Amino acid sequence: MAIDVQAVRRKLEAERAQLLARSIPPPETARGDEADLAAMAQAKEQSQWLEQDQKKRLAQIDQALARIAAGTYGICDHCGKPIPPERMEAKPYATLCVDCQSKLEKKRK
Secondary structure, eight states, X not given: OOOOHHXXXXXXXXXXXXXXXXXXXXXXXXXXXHHHHHHHHHHHHHHHHHHHHHHHHHHHHHHHXXXXXXXXXXXXXXXXXXOOHHHHHHOTTOOSOHHHHHHHHHHHO
């Protein structure tokens, strides 16, 4: 089974458009009693997390689209071997094959 790069590109572009269309509301100014302040602090933290997650996903999508444009999509950044289509289907942002990803994770531990 080969990777349908054009279908992946369309899917990534659609996901990118959805992320850009989603606005994350700024947190309200903190005021009120302790419970209100705690709830607002939690909302602010959640908003920041969502914003960081959105930026990370946009960066992953942009990198995947750049690899598609360069003709290197589905090729392991470390060993240069093709990444199995099943892995690319499950994780379209993958830049490493399973073996290289496993080695990297073992080094981190």
